[in-house]
Amino acid sequence: MRIDTLDVVRCPYCGGRLELVESLFHRRTAAGIHDGILGCHCCIFPVVDGIPVLHLQPGATAARDQIQAGRPDLARRIMFGLDDEPLAAAFDRVAASDTATFRETVEALGPGFEGGYFLYRFSDPTFVVAEAVVRAVAGTAARGGRTIDICGGSGHLTRTLVELSPVPPILADLYYAKVWLARRFTAPGCEPVCCDGNAPMPFARGAFTFAMCVDAFMYIWTKRQFVGEMERLIDTPGHAGGGGAILIGHTHNERTWSPSHGQPLAPEGYAALFERLEPRLFGERGLFADVVDRGALDLSRRDAKEALDGDPALTIVASRDAAVFARHSIAPPRRSGELRLNPLYRPEPDAAAAGRVRLQLRFPDDDYEQEYGACRRYLPDAVTVSRGALAALTDVSGAAPADARAELNELVRRRVVLDLPARYY
């Protein structure tokens, strides 16, 4: 972890500042802490492979004991939940490799790690909507301040914050393995913190100008505390009259059924959680149509009660910055990683035309199709492309013929080709 992150982290229980305990085992440089123990007024927490673990669940205390015993390698195994020796040793080898991909590293975590759909996240409908909302809201209200993705998992949306934030955004999640993967692969440049979303958040008041939680809030039990904490995190003195924003994206609706339902609230229940800011709720169907059909996200709309009640997923935005609640044009995808074929597509030689390849949409399984089948609204069933366009994918010289590049740009627009993190699959 970066030393300057100590300026914004606080003990979740006593609220005190955290300092490296120099008298205990640690490995650090001038700029960062690799392993060690952080202490506050009330307790001590481990930093494991550069990630502070700011909760007291059983794995965290066992990892802390291993750090104190000078065994950071064993502390990391505990945080990854690897208690099987051969599996742990195999994972250590993959983790030490400079060439292992995100997919291989997830697989090395074993079948107990719910890795299944992470690979397809960058084109799923929830992501497509959330990414547009994040760009619109954080792009307007964050104003160069620090941002945070709470319960951000393996960091697919944190990657967008890295683009938008001049200071490294914080990615907070209970699952160590996910934030570790995010820092390594999905969102390099983010600052991962392992903490419990059902506890007070381990950060200082006003440390952020933008706080978000997407596709996770329905699983939080202490929702009132969580929203109160988000309000506290963006309570920046300099922004008292203006900026700062909270985004709760893709949270399920108690009035409708959805897969992996969680413990959702009804729309007015969500609205009532806010004490300091007045939230606006949006049905995700309207936002989806904005992104897919209209090319602009209209946050000036006020969805009717019937629209909110009937929508399986809601997006909640709270900000005093009026510019947030406007129409935001959707910029073409930015290129920050490498262009790769969407892993939902399988290339097959086209029997009808030499030199052309047929890309066929194939879902990993029926459950994926049931939950994310709305991606058919923008992902073509099949598309035939020239071998030249596919060759242009891996061409880093920029010397690919203009027609191949034009074809490739069209595939990017249709999300058949994605801008993916390096070594993603």
Ligand SMILES: [Zn+2]
């Ligand atoms: Zn404390």
